[in-house]
Amino acid sequence: MPSYQLTPNIVGAGCQDGHMNQVVGAREASEAVEDAGWRFLLGSLRTSVPVDSLAAAIGLAADAVAICGDAADQHLAVDARPHRVVFTLQSVEHAAVTTLDVELALLISAATGALTVPAVQTLEIAIDALEIAAIRPFWKAVLGYADEAGADGPKDPIIDPVWQSPAIWFQQMDQPRPQRNRIHFDLCVPHDEAPRRLEAALAAGGRVVSATRAPAFWVLSDLEGNEVCITTWQGRD
Structure with a gap:
């Protein structure tokens, strides 16, 4: 499985530097995030996190936005509901999964704890x-x-x-x-x-x-x- 390390400046600069933000193939993307609880679905990475309340969902969404930093608006989409939060990562510029999306997925998983197989489609x-x-x-x-x-x-x-x-x-x-x-x-x-x-x-x-x-x-x-x-x-x- 590929090992992805996120350096502090990639989140802020990834969208501008093509060398830091390359489109990732389906198999590589799937294998990179599968153990972290994400699934590759035809050009995007998705995971579902169970929560106990809408307030908890909004809080988790805010944490993910903070993790993504300047890249959030161009890579992260969130569907927050009282019982679960669905995160989607995809480069708006490329309409595809990039190395930055993979790295952000791993960071979000690390912050939310171990995830089970997500109920996403x-x-x-x-x-x-x-x-x-x-x-x-x-x-x-x-x-x-x-x-x-x-x-x-x-x-x-x-x-x-x-x-x-x-x-x-x-x-x-x-x-x-x-x-x-x-x-x-x-x-x-x-x-x-x-x-x-x-x-x-x-x-x-x-x-x-x-x-x-x-x-x-x-x-x-x-x-x-x-x-x-x-x-x-x-x-x-």
């Missing part, structure tokens, strides 16, 4: 389209969405600028398929959670439509053919 919505460039502006406008950093092309995904709603991406179709849904959910879970989620879905009446791209994703459906993909970071290199 990311939901995306995929829209099948024959002409992605033709429909993307509509979805961007009607939802009030925005381009992700470095991804403003006519076929790129769009995101909620305040990170409250799922990202939307567009899947290229080669021919019309009116017999099936053209919108499906992509649920990104930690790689070690995927087998349990699959088992639960199948026990609840679901079926596997395709596992040819596993562990990157499994395509499942309910009894009426409505589809959802369970995805992980693995198998995407």
Whole structure:
């Protein structure tokens, strides 16, 4: 496992110095933070910390912001609730996990104590389209969405600028398929959670439509053919 040491000036200068803040690959990022209670979810690091009250949640969030220092606004997102706090680390500039995000994750874990396997996931919505460039502006406008950093092309995904709603991406179709849904959910879970989620879905009446791209994703459906993909970071290199 890589060893990351945070020197005092990196938090303040990491966003400006490209040598200090490099994008990290999926496997390296996952292995670097896994034992500290974080999980890599398609371009971000996430962990969930149980708390007893909203006041405790806000206090923990404030501690994390202090730990991140000047880098907080460009790397840290916090969802604080009475029973848990979810921390997300991702470089806004790169829309990816960087060496600084890894280092901040380890610092936050050290401050909050040992963490168990986090209950975290990311939901995306995929829209099948024959002409992605033709429909993307509509979805961007009607939802009030925005381009992700470095991804403003006519076929790129769009995101909620305040990170409250799922990202939307567009899947290229080669021919019309009116017999099936053209919108499906992509649920990104930690790689070690995927087998349990699959088992639960199948026990609840679901079926596997395709596992040819596993562990990157499994395509499942309910009894009426409505589809959802369970995805992980693995198998995407």
